[in-house]
Amino acid sequence: MTPHRILAWTPAAIVFDCDGTLIDSERHWQTARDQTIKEFGVRTEPGFAERTKGLHYTECGRLMAEEAQRPYLAPQLAERILSRFRVLSMAAPRTMPGARELVQNAAKFAPLAVASNCPLEVVEDSLGAAKLRDYFDHIVVPDDLIRPKPHPDVYLTAARFCGASASDTLAVEDSRAGVLAAAAAGLRVLGVGPWPGEDLAARVDLWVTSLDEPRVFEWASARIIPGTPHQAVSDN
Structure with missing residues (x-):
C-alpha cells in the first residue's frame, strides 16, 4: 500500500460504495441471505457469506442456487434476498462510523458519486433515509449496459x-x-473495514478500519476551500 497516494493528494472526484461503506446495511444483506437459505431449505458451501459480500443480488442468488445444486431457483432466490433486504434496511437505517463527516467535508471540495451494485431505488431510499442523498451529484448502478x-x-x-x-x-x-472493480477502473482506492488480508490490501492505496479514523477526517478537512459550500446537482 502507498498511503501517501491518498493522504498527500486531492482527488478531482470521489466515488463511494453504499452498503457497508456509507450505510450500515451489510448486516441486513447477511440476514436476508440467511433467511432466504432457511426459507428455501438450501445449503451453501462454507464461506458463502464472505464470497458474496458486495456482489449484485442476482449473482448472489445464482451462486446460492448453484451451490445448493438447484440452479433453477436462482431468480426466486435473488428476488427474495432483495425483498427481505429492503424491509430490513428501511426498518433501521444508520450510517457507518465517520461516513457522514467524510461525505459532508468531501462535498465541499470535490463532486461526489455513489457506485453501487444495488438497484437504483434501493440506493436512493438508503441515502434518503440517512439524509445523505443531497450530497451526491450522481448515482451509478448496473443496468443493461453497465x-x-x-x-x-x-x-x-x-x-x-x-x-x-x-x-x-x-x-x-x-x-x-x-x-x-475500482482498481480495474484505474481509480485510487481507500479501503475500509476489518483487515482484508494481504492479497486484497495490496490492491488499495490505503486501508483503514473505519472512516472515523483521525487521519481520514484530517485529510478531508484540510482540503476544504473556505466559503465554497457544496451545491448538489441531482442525477441518476
Missing part, C-alpha cells in the same frame, strides 16, 4: 459523470468485489 462489480463499469461511469479521469478519482470501498 456491468456490476467486480467489473469496472460502475466506477468508470461514475468518474466520467463527475467530469474526472479515473486516475484523478478516489473510490471508497469495503468489499472485495468493489475493490477489484
